[in-house]
Amino acid sequence: MFHNRFSGKARIIGANSQRRPSRPATLEDVARLAGVHPSTASRSLAERPVRISSATVERVRAAARTLNYRRDTAAAALRTGNSRLIGVLVPRLTDIVLATMYGGLDAEAAAQGYGAVVSNGLDDPLVRTERLGALLARRIDGVILADARQGDTLADELAAGAVPYVLAMRTLPGHVSVSTDDAEGGRLAARHLLELGHRHVGVAAADPLASTGRDRTAGFREVYAAAGWPVPDARVAATGFGVAAGRRAGTELAAVEPALSAVFTVDDYTAVGVMGAMRDAGRTVGADLSLMGYNDVGLGAELPVPLTSVRSDIDSMGRISVALLMDRIAGREVSSVLLPPVLVPRSSTVPVRPGG
Amino acid sequence: MFHNRFSGKARIIGANSQRRPSRPATLEDVARLAGVHPSTASRSLAERPVRISSATVERVRAAARTLNYRRDTAAAALRTGNSRLIGVLVPRLTDIVLATMYGGLDAEAAAQGYGAVVSNGLDDPLVRTERLGALLARRIDGVILADARQGDTLADELAAGAVPYVLAMRTLPGHVSVSTDDAEGGRLAARHLLELGHRHVGVAAADPLASTGRDRTAGFREVYAAAGWPVPDARVAATGFGVAAGRRAGTELAAVEPALSAVFTVDDYTAVGVMGAMRDAGRTVGADLSLMGYNDVGLGAELPVPLTSVRSDIDSMGRISVALLMDRIAGREVSSVLLPPVLVPRSSTVPVRPGG
DNA sequence: CTCCTAAATGCAATCGATTGCGCAACTGCC
């Protein structure tokens, strides 16, 4: 909560007021100006007017233009039952991957004449439920759930309810979702490190209840196990997503004996945290330690030691989520979509040292 | 635009449909169950019911609870003229500073019973106008403009219009805003580098049309000029915000002769780009080059060479913006707020080398 | 010139919540 608005040393400068002029034009104003009945005006303003002479359509549209008319979405929503709003639930927008996805999502929604409302669920069940409730109260036409976790009941509640939805980013069995092929991404990472000769490796698995963390880790371990070098639980640190969590994971993994020659982190930001911890432990990424990230956020390439990562088209993920949701709103059948991952090798991964 | 939804190698898996059950309860349903008139039910459900017996209030609220009633915001908006929605315009949410601000903003808005709708303006006048139009069509109760730039007419249009607004993050003369004291932040940075003995320094100024970039740069140069070591334009690279822009700035600044001993970057992300370019130019941050950022995003501390930065309470900035906007919506006079910046020294800044 | 059909438009109800006004019942006071 926010109590003392001006706590600390925040300074207040200047002052200002603002005038509040006339009300916006209504459909009736437009109709009057065009000399027709409001219903005719309404039909003329439809995307594809039916049974209205083109002359009238033009006259009405001209009137609307001169009056700077904009349809009142609240009134339209009340009448039609469609708010042309979609709700989006993410863990946190400060995660650049989610923010990128939301960028694509927002643009696509706007292109379809929809608005998007995002809320940070903070991976907290109470907050999530509360926020979803607020979205539902707005008679949202659909929901994109980007913060699903295993054991999550919210998705099931949505499935049982009246509101169309799709999952994004993270999957959940039995629900339609748009995500990257995380298991395959994990395999790509594993093959890359194997090719460099790494046998004794660790994983910073972030959140095992999120399909992203779980599947990337699973794909990675699967390949290593098949190659005869299984990765035991002791070398998998599941501390959560984010820089701070990565630091904890790095600290855990730095303590493994004998020392790991490479670490796969299921998220670039988390990888930065791992990097920090490893530095403090005296390891040098790109020299005596190979480090991989995931998602290829723009920043990784500019790090002092550029970070090897696995990339997917996250912007498209947002756009496709919207497209799928639109299909669902229209009552069409939809199927889950998996986006292909691509390995992006950089200098943070190097061949294993003799004896590593 | 989004054309071929399943371009590339995206895979489609499974299939799923969703049932669409009964409509949500209306106020009339609640009234009927409670045995009162809808108007009475409406009054009973108000935050502070007036002229209604407490017994009736209880009965109505119980009915609402059992029916799982949620007020239809579209209908309420139509009747009252208040949508209880605020619009937010940012350059891009992938900027973690903006995303952080939005986090605070969103939480505070929710606490006040409002919803927030964000749009990415992309610093593109056309996109911004279009998006703001879409927000206005939703009869937004207010706007928080976080992407103001010098010469911007959008803010003036808002001031002339009927919709209350406040600027956030960036300031503009004559408009109420909530921002950090950027000039002071620039001065803090300058004093820090001066104390370390740096005389021959450069600035990565990002976007000079954004008050953040401009004021931080100005404050910095002001202190250096006063100390007798003015920073000429040739040592100020204004290439924009972001990692890629930072790389361009870094390339420019790396070419300065004689070599700079320190660089102040007005944004942490941009600083990462500068870092990358400097690495490629053979410079080592924290050794033969001191580098400063701004905003202190969580990541800076975990970089291989932890980044010295200037921090402000960005989350509060979002919350205060909402509080000010609420005041304005209520017709109260409001004043701009400046948040104090704090220097956070880390190892990317070191004393100047002899002869530097 | 009349009749029929189709095209163009008007009429009025409707979505769900809010609120000014009015009526009835009740309280308190002299």
Place this chain on the structure above:
DNA sequence: GGCAGTTGCGCAATCGATTGCATTTAGGAG
């Protein structure tokens, strides 16, 4: 017991856009 003032609640209008149905107009056929 009567009157003023209060309290609790119902009535009906209203916000702005949409849409099924009715009505008018135009055009073509016979």
